Amino acid sequence: KPKNRLPPGPWTLPIIGSLHHLVGALPHRTMMALSRRYGPLMLLRLGEVPAVAVSSAEAVALVMKTNDLTFSSRPSIPTMDILACGGKGIVFAPYGEHWRQMRKVCIMELLSSKQVKRMEGIRAELVGNLIRHIADTASTGAAVNISEKVTRLSNDVVTWAVFGSKFAQQGEYLRTLYDTLALLGGFHLIDFFPSSRLVRWLSNGEHNMKRRYSRVQRIIADIIEGRHEAKEAAGSGACNTNDDDMLDVLLRLQQEDALAFPLTTEIIGTVLFDIVGAATETTGRLLEWVMSELACHPEAMAKAQLEVRKVLGEDHRAVITNSDLAELHYMRMVIKEVLRLHPPTPIILRMNQEDCKIMDYDIPKGTSVYVNIFAVSRDPKHWENPEQFKPERFENSKMDYMGTCSEFTPFGTGRRRCPGIQFSSSLTELTLANFLYHFDWMLPDGATPASFDMSEKFAFTVSRRTKHRKFLFYSDETVIDGFVPLSFSGSWITAFTAVAISFGELNPSV
Numbered sequence: 001k002p003k004n005r006l007p008p009g010p011w012t013l014p015i016i017g018s019l020h021h022l023v024g025a026l027p028h029r030t031m032m033a034l035s036r037r038y039g040p041l042m043l044l045r046l047g048e049v050p051a052v053a054v055s056s057a058e059a060v061a062l063v064m065k066t067n068d069l070t071f072s073s074r075p076s077i078p079t080m081d082i083l084a085c086g087g088k089g090i091v092f093a094p095y096g097e098h099w100r101q102m103r104k105v106c107i108m109e110l111l112s113s114k115q116v117k118r119m120e121g122i123r124a125e126l127v128g129n130l131i132r133h134i135a136d137t138a139s140t141g142a143a144v145n146i147s148e149k150v151t152r153l154s155n156d157v158v159t160w161a162v163f164g165s166k167f168a169q170q171g172e173y174l175r176t177l178y179d180t181l182a183l184l185g186g187f188h189l190i191d192f193f194p195s196s197r198l199v200r201w202l203s204n205g206e207h208n209m210k211r212r213y214s215r216v217q218r219i220i221a222d223i224i225e226g227r228h229e230a231k232e233a234a235g236s237g238a239c240n241t242n243d244d245d246m247l248d249v250l251l252r253l254q255q256e257d258a259l260a261f262p263l264t265t266e267i268i269g270t271v272l273f274d275i276v277g278a279a280t281e282t283t284g285r286l287l288e289w290v291m292s293e294l295a296c297h298p299e300a301m302a303k304a305q306l307e308v309r310k311v312l313g314e315d316h317r318a319v320i321t322n323s324d325l326a327e328l329h330y331m332r333m334v335i336k337e338v339l340r341l342h343p344p345t346p347i348i349l350r351m352n353q354e355d356c357k358i359m360d361y362d363i364p365k366g367t368s369v370y371v372n373i374f375a376v377s378r379d380p381k382h383w384e385n386p387e388q389f390k391p392e393r394f395e396n397s398k399m400d401y402m403g404t405c406s407e408f409t410p411f412g413t414g415r416r417r418c419p420g421i422q423f424s425s426s427l428t429e430l431t432l433a434n435f436l437y438h439f440d441w442m443l444p445d446g447a448t449p450a451s452f453d454m455s456e457k458f459a460f461t462v463s464r465r466t467k468h469r470k471f472l473f474y475s476d477e478t479v480i481d482g483f484v485p486l487s488f489s490g491s492w493i494t495a496f497t498a499v500a501i502s503f504g505e506l507n508p509s510v
């Protein structure tokens with residue numbers, strides 16, 4: 001058999017391979033720097049695990065579109081396999097019949113347009129509570145931690161969609177989920193030496209993950225039991241499928257026995273864990289980055305505010321809803337630009353189920369594929385001044401984030417593209433429109449955009465590293481480009497009020 005022609009890669013050391021290039025650094029940035037030297041397909045040896053990093057739009061198109069089926073599985077990584085729960089969920093499940101069925105349930109039932117629409121009133125209520133809270137805090141002059149607020153908002157919206165309005169175990173569930181995700185984003189030796197009994201014996205990564213994940217599953221099992229009891233107590237006449245949350249939908253499918261396999265409580269728990277995990281962190285991080293970039297770019301902030309205030313007018317009701325947002329083109333460009341510069345999940349994990357040839361290189365079956373969408377959306381070949389925040393680059397451009405353009409895939413593309421795009425963008429747009437409409441956001445006295453620390457922290461998703469940094473968000477009578485500041489007399493909210501905000505440590509507990 002002729003020898004495989006493997007992609008080039010950085011120099012390796014015995015046993016650890018290329019690990020020394022990546023440990024301790026931000027992997028998406030290190031891989032981007034390395035790929036600029038070694039090419040868009042780069043071979044990495046992560047301990048004993050062969051991996052290929054994909055870092056250009058052309059390579060993304062070949063891997064995730066032309067050869068989508070071949071690369072539509074997820075790699076087997078010991079700590080991640082615990083969350084995959086033998087492939088019972090969706091996010092970490094290998095490609096196959098089970099994944100196909102669960103994906104169909106996700107798209108047709110759990111994250112359908114009907115479900116997103118059902119959530120409209122709930123989103124407006126929770127965003128309204130947040131706006132009221134910021135206004136109240138503003139009136140006392142105290143600080144608002146914007147990172148925590150947007151994370152909590154995202155948690156509340158997602159858990160409401162999944163489990164209904166506040167449930168008793170919400171705090172414990174979210175704490176355990178965040179602990180589990182933090183562990184997933186950490187470095188575990190066993191993930192790089194999966195065949196070594198010694199490493200397995202020495203490493204506590206798997207043990208810790210199992211402990212946390214079984215706690216998550218126990219909490220979900222309790223919730224499900226409680227739901228069964230509540231339904232029995234209410235009797236069958238109380239059914240109203242229009243109000244069904246995602247758990248109700250899955251329990252209905254379980255009862256109908258509608259799938260090709262029995263929908264066990266364990267499967268339901270795994271799928272719901274996947275959805276909450278995939279939804280909360282990502283949407284919260286995106287909102288945090290949007291506010292950070294706008295704080296650094298007052299001209300973009302002013303332009304976005306001007307648009308939302310012009311479109312919605314002065315006498316608009318207190319909480320803006322999704323149906324008011326159709327004309328907010330600049331705001332959407334801001335969101336796109338933030339997704340380009342800060343994709344919440346900068347690396348997408350895939351695995352090829354068959355041997356494959358890409359760009360004349362052989363990719364042997366079972367290779368872990370790291371699609372570095374961060375590097376792709378900062379590639380100077382496709383983006384002018386790629387490091388610059390410039391929402392206007394999307395003006396008159398048809399480019400969206402639905403996966404059609406390989407140079408911009410913050411939600412992935414192909415068979416495994418994110419099924420939560422609509423869910424996420426409706427919350428992001430609604431929150432941002434309300435933030436921009438009701439308040440002026442500025443840096444505190446003395447601080448300049450240049451001194452704002454935008455450094456990153458990688459842990460499953462990418463967040464801002466800086467903790468407990470305070471920013472001012474205060475009243476300003478300035479007329480922005482001919483726009484008369486709004487007067488909210490008689491309303492429960494006062495626009496342009498003095499508020500101190502910070503971007504800081506997250507506390508997902510409720």
Ligand code: HEM
Binds near residue numbers: 111280411419
């Ligand atoms: C800013 C928000 C979000 C971003 C940037 C994001 C990004 C992603 C990415 C990059 C993937 C992998 C796609 C691939 O392999 O090609 C993914 C998968 C997934 N996302 Fe999202 N996501 C977001 C929000 C959500 C929300 C709100 C939900 C659910 C309510 C969700 C549910 C999922 C699920 C279930 C998968 C796994 C799909 C599969 O493996 O078949 N995501 N997401």
